[in-house]
Amino acid sequence: MTINERQDELVEEFSMFDDWMEKYEYIIDLGKEVEGLEEPKKTEEFLVKGCQSRVWMIPAFSQGKLHFEADSDAIITKGIVGMVVRVLSDNTPAEILDADLYFVDKIGLREHLSPTRSNGLVSMIKKIKTYALIYSAKE
Amino acid sequence: MFLVQYSNMNTTPLNIDKIRKDFPVLHQEVNGYPLVYMDNAASAQKPQLVIDTISHYYSYEHSNIHRGVHHLSAEATVKYEAARKTIQEHINASFDHEVIFTKGTTDGINLIANGFRGILSSGDEVIISGLEHHSNIVPWQMLCEYTGATLRVIPINDIGEIILEEYESLVSERTKLVALNHVSNTLGTINPVKELIELAHKKGAPVLLDGAQALPHMKVDVQDLDCEFYAFSGHKLYGPTGIGVLYGKEEWLNKLPPYQGGGDMIKSVSFEKTTYNELPFKFEAGTPHIAGALGLKAALDYCNQPEIGFESIGQYEGELLDYAMKQFESEGLSGDMEFYGTSKNKASVISFLLKGVHPYDTGTILDKLGIAVRTGHHCTEPIMDRYEIPGTVRASFSFYNTFEEVDRLIEGLKRVKKMFG
Ligand SMILES: Cc1ncc(COP(=O)(O)O)c(C=O)c1O
Numbered sequence: 001m002t003i004n005e006r007q008d009e010l011v012e013e014f015s016m017f018d019d020w021m022e023k024y025e026y027i028i029d030l031g032k033e034v035e036g037l038e039e040p041k042k043t044e045e046f047l048v049k050g051c052q053s054r055v056w057m058i059p060a061f062s063q064g065k066l067h068f069e070a071d072s073d074a075i076i077t078k079g080i081v082g083m084v085v086r087v088l089s090d091n092t093p094a095e096i097l098d099a100d101l102y103f104v105d106k107i108g109l110r111e112h113l114s115p116t117r118s119n120g121l122v123s124m125i126k127k128i129k130t131y132a133l134i135y136s137a138k139e
Numbered sequence: 140m141f142l143v144q145y146s147n148m149n150t151t152p153l154n155i156d157k158i159r160k161d162f163p164v165l166h167q168e169v170n171g172y173p174l175v176y177m178d179n180a181a182s183a184q185k186p187q188l189v190i191d192t193i194s195h196y197y198s199y200e201h202s203n204i205h206r207g208v209h210h211l212s213a214e215a216t217v218k219y220e221a222a223r224k225t226i227q228e229h230i231n232a233s234f235d236h237e238v239i240f241t242k243g244t245t246d247g248i249n250l251i252a253n254g255f256r257g258i259l260s261s262g263d264e265v266i267i268s269g270l271e272h273h274s275n276i277v278p279w280q281m282l283c284e285y286t287g288a289t290l291r292v293i294p295i296n297d298i299g300e301i302i303l304e305e306y307e308s309l310v311s312e313r314t315k316l317v318a319l320n321h322v323s324n325t326l327g328t329i330n331p332v333k334e335l336i337e338l339a340h341k342k343g344a345p346v347l348l349d350g351a352q353a354l355p356h357m358k359v360d361v362q363d364l365d366c367e368f369y370a371f372s373g374h375k376l377y378g379p380t381g382i383g384v385l386y387g388k389e390e391w392l393n394k395l396p397p398y399q400g401g402g403d404m405i406k407s408v409s410f411e412k413t414t415y416n417e418l419p420f421k422f423e424a425g426t427p428h429i430a431g432a433l434g435l436k437a438a439l440d441y442c443n444q445p446e447i448g449f450e451s452i453g454q455y456e457g458e459l460l461d462y463a464m465k466q467f468e469s470e471g472l473s474g475d476m477e478f479y480g481t482s483k484n485k486a487s488v489i490s491f492l493l494k495g496v497h498p499y500d501t502g503t504i505l506d507k508l509g510i511a512v513r514t515g516h517h518c519t520e521p522i523m524d525r526y527e528i529p530g531t532v533r534a535s536f537s538f539y540n541t542f543e544e545v546d547r548l549i550e551g552l553k554r555v556k557k558m559f560g
Contacts, residue, residue, distance in 0.1 A: 020170070020507050028558060052515045052530060053499040073529060074497035075559060 003095055006087045007103040014107045023108065024076065031079030036071040048124045053077040055120035059131045065090050066135060068128065072120065080104070080112055080121055088128055093136035097129060148542055149458060151451040158447070159539050161186040172509025175544045180324050180488055180535035181513050182374045183355055185438070189378055192437035193430045203426055205403060219429050222436035223419070229439050230369065231360040232386050236418040239385040239392070240427050244351040245274040247370030247385030248318070250422060251347055252278035254395030255316060261287030263315040266306075266344075269295040269525060270323045270330070273518040275349045279318060288315065295525060299326035299480035307338060314344040321353035321369075325517040325533065326480025327488030329353075336366050345391060351375055355537070356456060356486045358449040367391050373431060378438035382431030385422070392418050399424040452538040456487035459536040463489060463545045470549050475556055479522075479531050487536035490517075493552060496559045498530045504558060505532075508551045 001009070017023045037046075037056055048055040053074035060067045068089040072078040087103065088096055104110060112121055149155060159165055162184045167174050176184060196218075202211035204219050220235070227235040241247040259265070265279045269292055283290045291314075293306045301319070310317065317339040322329050336346045345367035353359055354371045361369050368391065373382040387395075397404055397415055401424035406414040415421045442449060467473045479490040493501055502514035515530040516523045523530060534548055 024504065024507065025558060053497060054529070074499040076500050076503050077497075 003087055003091055003099045007101070007106075010083055010087065010103050011106045020108075027079035027109075028075050029079075030082050031072075031075040031077075034071065034078050034082040034085075035069075036078070037069060042071065048120045048127055053120055055081055055124050057081075057124055057127060059128075061135050064092055066093055066096060066128075066132060070124070076112075077120060080109065081124060084121070084125060084128070093132040093134075096132035097136060101125065148462065149455060151455040151458070153447065153451050153455050153538060155455075155539065155541055159541075161188070161441070162539050163187060163190070165539060169509040169511070170507050175510040175540075175547050177534040177536060177540065177544070177548065178511045178513045179355070179537040179540075180352060180375070180517075180533065182380070183377045183537055184539065185377055185379070185434075186441045188441045189434045189437045193379060193434045196430045196433050201429070204429055205420070215429055219427070219432050222432040225436045225439055226384055229358075229443070230384075230386055231362050233362060234389060237386055237389055237392065239387065239419045239422045240432055241370070241383045241385045242381055242428070243372040243374070243383035244272075244349055244370045245278075245372075245383075247368075247383055248275055248347065248349065249278045250385055250398040251368050251370075251387075251395070252282045253398050255282055256285055257396060259283075259286035259288040259315050262313060263288040264291050264309075264311070264313045265289070266291045266293060266309055266314055266317045266339075268293040268301050268306075268319050268330075269521055270299065270301065270326065270328060271318075271320055271519070271521070272324055272349065272351070273520070275318055275320055276521070279316075292521075295522075298482050299323065299328045299522075300482050301328075301330055301335070303331075303334070306335065310339055310342045310344060312342060314339065314342055316347065317344050318347040318349070320349040320351070321359070322350075322356065322486045323480065323519075323522075324352045324488070325490055325519040325522050325531070326482070327485035327490070327535075328480055328482040329484045329486055331484075332366070333364055336364060340365070352486060352488075355452075356449070357453050361386050373435040373438065376435070376438055377442065378435035379428075379431045382428045382435050384435075389418065392422070397421050397424070401425045403427075447538075455538050456536050456540075459540055459542065459545060460485070460487045460489070462542055463534070463536075463548070466545060466549050470553070472549065472552055472556070476552075479526055479528075488533060489535070490531040490533045492528065492531055493556055493559070496555060498532045500559060501532045501552070501555050504555045505548075505551045508547075508554065510548055510551050512548075 042056045046056045046058050048057055053072050055072045057068055057070040068085050070081045070085050072081050164184045200215055202215045204216040223235050223238050226238050232238055265288055267279055279290055291309050293301050293309055296302050321332050339346045347368035348366045350369050350371040354376045367388050369386040371384055374380040404416050404421050404424040406416050475494050477492045498514040502512055505512055513533045
């Protein structure tokens with residue numbers, strides 16, 4: 001699936017819910033499903049600095065594709081982080097660099113992308129793009 | 140329908156319905172619910188009188204002060220100085236020139252920290268407490284770095300109080316300044332400041348109090364406290380942002396050098412020698428926040444009107460606090476909550492965590508329910524480290540909050556518990 005197909009799939013999943021409560025319950029469920037990282041892997045090196053909830057993200061590069069694992073200490077953030085990983089992970093650096101992440105907005109979670117939420121999500125996306133840039137230069 | 144029942148619980152003479160009408164911002168919906176504003180410790184809302192005063196000033200009265208012979212300038216000067224007078228009376232300073240207008244608490248603390256650069260040297264000590272806001276930590280760290288002095292920190296106990304014995308053993312002849320908050324923004328603790336000041340004075344050390352969280356809840360008398368400096372912010376006191384006050388004893392303010400150079404703070408300027416203006420102008424370089432000063436005066440006038448008054452404000456807020464704590468218990472929430480800052484002597488601030496739920500998650504869902512609380516470290520990271528937590532959820536009540544709103548908070552928390560449980 002392309003990045004956009006994955007985004008559309010998420011948007012479709014969320015279209016079933018018509019109130020914020022159900023939407024958040026689903027995000028919480030997604031958050032709980034994210035496997036997360038083992039404690040020793042949550043190091044300073046992989047910490048994405050956000051003020052309130054912390055996000056850890058570990059990249060791996062193999063066979064031309066970037067793979068990400070991520071975790072957060074807040075469940076809502078973890079759910080959203082999980083969605084970002086589901087959309088962006090296992091794509092080529094070039095695809096990731098080109099990606100326009102419209103799903104967050106379409107799902108109605110735009111507020112979580114505002115830098116004032118300080119939930120680490122904005123920084124996380126920036127970091128993913130930075131990794132993509134680094135690996136695309138290596139190719 | 141609950142009104143009768145609840146108004147009985149309010150034993151103060153405050154007419155809360157009437158007071159709420161004076162705060163236009165409260166009457167709006169957020170995410171489809173009537174707004175419940177419980178982030179007052181971060182910044183309080185403004186009564187119509189403050190808004191009107193500012194609007195009237197810019198509409199009909201604006202001009203620069205202290206410099207014009209013309210009518211508007213003279214009028215604006217009179218009003219600005221009248222604001223200073225109101226503040227002097229409110230905090231019972233000996234002179235109006237002991238009241239310096241600043242941008243806020245942070246600005247006032249930095250002014251003093253800067254002034255002490257010439258006073259401290261290596262071997263000297265500055266004492267703060269483990270309860271301080273970053274703005275009463277970082278300026279002193281910078282001062283110590285600059286002068287080679289040492290920063291000493293009084294530890295706090297489990298319920299969020301300064302440990303007096305530790306303080307006593309820290310103050311010494313080396314102590315050149317003690318800087319403490321009057322009321323903790325994160326834990327609500329009201330410090331026994333009179334006692335703390337007396338102890339410092341015994342060793343000859345001056346004391347600065349950060350009163351950002353005290354002024355909104357209580358009447359403060361700087362002469363009675365006998366502190367050398369007292370800083371607070373207008374915006375937490377139902378006044379405008381960008382204005383604050385630094386009180387200082389005359390002899391100390393005279394001793395300190397000016398903070399910033401510029402217009403208004405000079406007596407005469409030549410390239411050879413500039414002489415500084417006297418107090419308070421020595422510390423008010425440049426065109427000040429005139430509208431802010433007028434707005435702050437309006438906020439104090441509003442609170443000091445006979446039907447309100449800080450005594451009733453404090454008492455009513457205490458009733459809200461007691462009610463909330465009681466309801467957490469009787470609604471079966473207490474067992475799922477961890478409270479931080481449980482001193483007997485505290486302001487209407489409740490810092491807590493729902494067990495197993497990240498404060499960000501709690502705050503996000505409460506916001507969806509129209510309830511504004513603060514989540515995070517509240518600019519007091521050392522307190523979070525002390526309790527080994529990433530942050531808390533903080534609900535802080537003001538005198539326009541109601542018992543019904545406390546119920547909304549409790550319903551909201553039940554909802555959060557269910558969602559994350
Ligand atoms: C105890 C305390 N001190 C200082 C400050 C800083 O105030 P301001 O940002 O208005 O300068 C605050 C505000 O958050 C506070 O709560």
